[in-house]
Amino acid sequence: NAGVTQTPKFQVLKTGQSMTLQCAQDMNHEYMSWYRQDPGMGLRLIHYSVGAGITDQGEVPNGYNVSRSTTEDFPLRLLSAAPSQTSVYFCASSRRQTLAKNIQYFGAGTRLSVL
Amino acid sequence: AQSVAQPEDQVNVAEGNPLTVKCTYSVSGNPYLFWYVQYPNRGLQFLLKYITGDNLVKGSYGFEAEFNKSQTSFHLKKPSALVSDSALYFCAVRDIRSGNTPLVFGKGTRLSVIA
Numbered sequence: 001n002a003g004v005t006q007t008p009k010f011q012v013l014k015t016g017q018s019m020t021l022q023c024a025q026d027m028n029h030e031y032m033s034w035y036r037q038d039p040g041m042g043l044r045l046i047h048y049s050v051g052a053g054i055t056d057q058g059e060v061p062n063g064y065n066v067s068r069s070t071t072e073d074f075p076l077r078l079l080s081a082a083p084s085q086t087s088v089y090f091c092a093s094s095r096r097q098t099l100a101k102n103i104q105y106f107g108a109g110t111r112l113s114v115l
Numbered sequence: 116a117q118s119v120a121q122p123e124d125q126v127n128v129a130e131g132n133p134l135t136v137k138c139t140y141s142v143s144g145n146p147y148l149f150w151y152v153q154y155p156n157r158g159l160q161f162l163l164k165y166i167t168g169d170n171l172v173k174g175s176y177g178f179e180a181e182f183n184k185s186q187t188s189f190h191l192k193k194p195s196a197l198v199s200d201s202a203l204y205f206c207a208v209r210d211i212r213s214g215n216t217p218l219v220f221g222k223g224t225r226l227s228v229i230a
Contacts, residue, residue, distance in 0.1 A: 004158070033217060040124075042222035043159075043205065050215045058217060090158055096215070101147045101166045104218060106158030 002026050006091050006107035013081040013114045021076040021110050023091030029105070030096030032074040036060065036087040037109075043090070049074055050096055081114045088112070117142050119208050121221035128196045128228050136191040136224045138206030148189040149207040149218065150180055159205060165189060176200070196228045 007022045025032065033048035035058075045058030049068040063085060065077040074093075078085060089110045094102040118141045128134045140146055147166055151159040163174025170182040180191045191204060206221040 031215070035220075040222065043220040045217050048217050092159075101164065101209075101211075103149075103161045103164065104151075104159075106151075106160070108158045109156075 004091055004093055004105050004107035006089075006110050008110060009108065010111050011113070013078075013112065015081060015083060015114060017081050019078055019081065021078075021089055021091075021112070023074045023076065023107060024072050025074075025091075025093040025105070026072065027093060027105065028071060029093035030071065031102075032068070032091065032093045033058070033104075034064070034066065034074070034076045035090045035092065036085075037090060038087050046076065046089075078112075081112075083114045086112060086114045117208055117210055117213070117216070117219045119206050119219055119221035121204075121206055121224045123224050124222075125225045125227065128226070130198055130228050130230050131195050134193050134196040134200070134226065134228070136204050136206075136226060138189045138191065138221060139187050140189060140206070140208040141187065142208060142210040144210050144212045146189075147209045147211055148180075148182060149209075150174065150178070150189075150191050151205045151207065151220075153203040153205065153223075155202075162191070162204075196226075198228045198230050201226055201228045 004025045030051045034046040035043040047066040049055045091107045092104040094104045120139045149164045150162040153159045165172045165182045173179045203223045207218045
């Protein structure tokens with residue numbers, strides 16, 4: 001059971017480039033989310049999805065797009081990368097039913113540097 | 116609104132001594148509370164959660180946490196620290212009436228256990 005898989009593990013971009021961070025889970029979880037982790041800032045929610053076809057913005061959505069065409073996948077797109085998007089990105093998933101008390105499962109993260 | 120505060124950025128403990136990592140929360144109603152741990156270059160892993168019932172919750176790796184409603188706290192504890200406990204610890208909260216509202220994380224506390 002792979003759990004939550006994120007690719008790539010590392011990425012270096014130039015300012016203005018676009019890219020997609022991939023996230024896939026094999027636990028049939030309805031709820032998926034993207035966080036960024038910065039020193040001293042903890043985890044900040046970017047976007048989340050409660051099921052296929054449904055997405056919503058988190059705390060820091062600007063500069064990022066998401067879509068959820070399948071239950072398994074929740075890609076995060078950077079449209080035009082900026083140095084302020086240099087961060088470690090984590091994808092997480094959990095069951096939707098009784099979401100409030102469910103455990104979230106995290107991927108290993110993607111380390112992104114924007115030059 | 117939901118919020119979590121971890122007042123200490125860093126906690127240093129000698130191996131074999133008891134450890135405490137502090138967390139206070141704010142929710143409109145009653146909380147579901149979680150602790151997660153992050154080891155270097157890894158995603159977050161679930162440690163324990165408080166849903167209802169006994170105020171003392173036991174979790175993985177010998178950790179426990181005590182829910183104190185009057186002080187709105189959920190401090191993480193371990194009777195005897197190990198060097199391998201050195202990691203970044205996150206407290207998180209969700210209001211039990213929040214439905215699909217995302218989990219809110221604190222900024223994290225870095226625990227360093229010294230041999």
